[in-house]
Amino acid sequence: MTVSRLRNIPGIGVDRMGDAADASKNPNILRLENLDTDLRPPPEAIRRTHEAVDDDTANSYLPFTGQAALRRAVVARMKQSAGTEYDPESECIVSAGGLAGILNVLLSILEPGDEVVLTDPTYAGLINRVRLAGGVPVFARxxxxxxxxxxxxxxxxxxIGPRTRALLVMSPSMPSGFVATEAEWAAIAAHYVRPDAWLVYDAAMERILFDGRRVIHPASLxxxxxxxxxxxxxSKEFRMIGWRVGWIVGPAPIMADVRLTSLSNVVCQVGIGMPGATAALTCADDGVAAAVGQWQxxxxxxxxxxxxxxAIRPDGGWSMLIDTEQLGIPAPEASRMLLAKGEVAATPMTGWGPDAARYLRFVFANEPVSRLADIRARVRTAWHL
Structure with missing residues (x-):
């Protein structure tokens, strides 16, 4: 029998598409189904990670909240993006990847039945974590x-209603590439300047902005x-997916609860990953600007x-959506046909929000333009367009 917290969690679909593409063993398949990237991490991050493998201090549970150098680097980066000071000791915790941090935050702020507002569409993994934490997802279109x-x-x-406990938002958002404007952030802030609600900001792609857009951090409002x-x-900006290093930054009172949750959940982070993450945050050239240029x-x-x-234009991030319902093709069928006849792996957005099921996602972070050159012919062949 499935436990109740899993009954409304369908998965994310990406795993099934990735498995299907892997099983084919066909190198001609365009891998547009998963948020990987072919662009390399900062060289200094790779060098420091190699050194950490031989460093016994990195082979440790301690400190449980993350290495001090990394926490200092994180709050320095927060000062750059938000213009806001944070204490690395009491207001920053390193997590085993960003999504582990999201779950720990939700577990720290939600009572069972509390509502969390998300955008529609949004990453199914965020919706699922709200449910795992006992929350009820509610959607803003x-x-x-x-x-x-x-x-x-x-x-x-x-x-927003009496049970609203948080808004969980990404900007740029995944899978849509939505980037909140100043007016949209101001509207969000107007609803959340209140003592019983939190804005949980997933900043995983914060600087992956196109067409000259600038970072607007909600903590600066x-x-x-x-x-x-x-x-x-x-993972995303620094192209360091396999390091599994993330962080949580917030006001000290709630961070005390997040620390307790973190100690009770994953306990600690990837020890040999943190020196490389610190290097990425502090090196002279982290490669983000050049990578954004290629992704754009x-x-x-x-x-x-x-x-x-x-296809709807993304203003940031790694992916774009195509409304296959407008073409008369349900997204799961469009995905199946595209893989079978066009040699393109792309994930249907089933479970990514109430209105998201009409969309198919194309991830453009992992394939260079030279490989994408015949994408229109592949689509035409698969969908008979």
């Missing part, structure tokens, strides 16, 4: 249009420093190649 995705502010207002919990990681070029190529299809 993202509206696709000629200028990309916009937050439906009326939908946001309707989503008036009254939001004490209501915002930021969760970040080295791939986005731009896909938008041109698929300009006759209902």
């Amino acid at each position: 993202l509206i696709p249009g000629a200028d990309g995705w916009r937050l439906d502010l009326e939908s946001l207002a309707r989503a 008036a009254g939001m420093r004490e209501r915002t919990i930021t969760v970040g990681s080295v 070029a791939r986005r731009d190529f896909l938008l041109r190649a698929l300009d006759d299809l209902p």
Whole structure:
């Protein structure tokens, strides 16, 4: 019998698509189903990780909240992005990846039945973690249009009620590439400057912004420093997926509870991963600007190649969505046909929000333009367009 907390968790779909692509052993398949990237981490991060393998102090549970050098580097980065000071001792905890940090935060702030507002669409793993923590996901719509995705502010207002405990939001958001504007952040802040609610900000892709957009960190807004919990990681911006190093930053009172949850859950982080993460955060050139340039070029190529299809422009992040329902093809069937006939692996957004099931996601972080060159012909073949 499935326990109740798992009954409404369908999975994320990416694992099934990845397994299907792997099973084919076909090197011609375009791998657009998973958030991997072919761009290398900062060289200094790789060098320090190699050194850490031989460093006995890295082969340790201690300190449980993460190595001090990394916590100092994280709060220094927070000062850059939010303009806000944090204490590395009482207001920063290192987690075993960003999503472990998200779950620990939710476990620390939710009572069973509390509601968490998320955008629709959003990453299924965030929705699932709300449910694992005993929360109830409620959705504010993202509206696709000629200028990309916009937050439906009326939908946001309707989503907030007496049981609302948190808003969990990414910017850039995954899978849509939605990037909140100043006006949208201000509307969010207007709802969450209150003593009984938190803004949980997933900053995993914060600097992966296209077309000259700048970082707007919600903790920088008036009254939001004490209501915002930021969760970040080295996985996306720094291209360090396998290191499994993330962090949680927030006001000291709630961080005391997050520390207790962290000690009771994963206990500690990847010891040999933290020196490399510290190097990534502190090196002279972390490669983020160059990587963003390449990811934007791939986005731009896909938008041109698929300009006759209902693809919605992402303003940041690693992926874009195509509304296959507009083509008369349910997203799971579009995914199946694309793999079988077009040699393209792409994940349908089933379980990624109430309205998300109509979309198919193309991840552009892992395939260079040279490999994407015939994407339109592959799609035409698969979908008979």
